[in-house]
Amino acid sequence: MRTTTAVLAPAPSEDKRWRIVHTTMRRHGFGPDALIETLHSTQEAFGYLDEAGLRYVAECLHVPLSRVYGVATFYNLFTLKPQGAHACVVCLGTACYIKGAPQILAAVEQATHLHRGETTPDKQVSLMIARCLGTCGLAPAVVFDDEVAGKMTPDEAVRHIKEWMNHEPR
């Protein structure tokens, strides 16, 4: 028995993770201003935003789908594509840039045959760039699966990623 009118839209699937998304929307009173928080919560739960999810969020928050899509594509952190099991983020902040980040990025791109924003066909590794991690004191910095590593070199970064590529899927 539903008590709130705003929950009329059915979740895209039986997946329990939709409950987390629902909770976020409820906490914000199903208002349109909950959109960004809801997209964060959806991406955190599923790893990316798919069309069914965007439609669900649009209906629950009474926001046109076009606006949901507009917001999801405006902000850099939202992704509409599934990400790899591992993520390598090369920081291209100013301090990292002048201390050799472009060389690190080039080496990693060459080793993985990926461009920034792409994922290997086996969905093992995603390569991304960051505008600034705020770890300028230890530039150049690279993030390997949420762990920030400072004073990085091209060789070390490639070695790290090769380890992922040669191992069993996570």
Add this chain to the structure above:
Amino acid sequence: MNLDELRELAAQTQAQQSQFDHRIVVCTGTGCHTAQSEDVLKALEADVRQRGLTKTCAITGGGCRGLCAEGPLVTVEPQQILYQHVKPDDSTAILDSLETEPIERLLCDTNDPFFARQKRIVLEYNGLLDPEQIEDYIAAGGFLTLLDVLSHMQPTEVIDEVRRSGLRGRGGAGYSVGLKWSTVAKSSAASKYIICNGDEGDPGAFMDRSVMEDYPYRIIEGMLIAAYAVGANQGFIYVRAEYPLAVKRLRHAIRQAEKFGLLGHNIAGTPFSFSLDIRLGAGAFVCGEETALIASIEGKRGQPRPRPPYPAESGLWGLPTLINNVESYANIVPILREGSDWFASIGTERSKGTKVFALSGQVVHTGLIEVPMGMQLREIVFDIGGGIPDGRRFKAVQTGGPSGGCIPEEHLDISVDYESLLQLGTYIGSGGMIVMDETSCMVDVAKYFMEFCMSESCGKCVPCRVGTAQMYRILDKITRGEATLADLAQLEELCDMVKHTSLCGLGEGAPNPVQSTLRYFRDEYLAHIVEKRCPAGVCTITREAVLL
């Protein structure tokens, strides 16, 4: 919680703290965290347990000590010993040395100019408070200022005090904080909002990150005072999602403040009520612009709108809204605690107080520093920063991020304040300070910033959307050695056009790195264009380009 209860809690916590003979604080700030300081913390905790010292030696995590390059840093109190490059294995030696002499090989000299020349107001606790313990902050005098203000000062008196202090916005533009407050206060709207801008997007800037991570209570207290002064009952802290630790600590701090009755209804038994929420950014640089930030809080694309009306008149959901930067709010408590005259006595004629800078790039001591306004740039780079590593030659300091410019060697003696930097064609900005040496190519640096602005342009106004792309195209051509003097002339024309016709600060500031490098390093541009060579050896100029 009223004043008496607060004092009692402070006394209790102090008494608990004094039971320990020693207190070892491991820096868990951004830099040290990256250098695996958590492992050092765990090792020390385990050793203390094993030795049965848990009653005499307290081990805690603390905030940033500033010298990020030498981390992990560990402080031993009450001796005030600072150790650098500490490894988990060193924990035994540190505990062994508590009653004897400090460990020579790990010692970090706190009399070094890096520490001695700084003046810490925003970072006054030196990272020695546990950022996740509200009691720690209260024991250090936290929230006393708030309760004092609520019970003894009228909102107008608070605003007058802030205005007299001369505090100017620390987000970059440098508008008088007191004036902004009084505009919002004057509005008769029934509902008003206040916002803390923690969308620190400038690449090379991490001051606000550190303040949010280390002193979340200080920001909350500053915002409470601001809300009381302008008559707002709801506030938001807008934080970049790229700063997960800051988000976590702020959320925790808000919950604790609510638990202690320092946020919520009828704070300290007064009629004043205030609630505070966090809103996450999602990776859009333009959201640092106040109207774009407001759109983002409303759940929309972060696109700016023309001003006026300014947010102080019509902001969040069309209501009067006060927006200040993290560092601005962090200055409020000391101003009201020590008085506006004290604050106004620090700094220069028109730039009061201190400024926190993120010192990075080709400099020996990279890290976070806080200096009085008006300090010579040379002193910052060569005394505090320790100069350029490996005997290389200084070239320039870049300030103000993608809207800023660079300061060459001949202006190293400049006083670092709002006006002086503006005269040189750059900004204090939010506080990024990136030192470059002879290995940096200034055309390449200009291209770097233009690429940034081009990608981060929200696309709403044409000059910024199209202009940044065209300027980037020309800069790219120059770095490849394929440009002509006519291209350079067109670049300068575009700079002028984009600067004067863009809708918001992103577009208006985008040409700055180009204009600034052209002003001081025109010869480098000409070397690429006329001589087809990159003096710093950074840009790859092909044989084909040379023969062009």
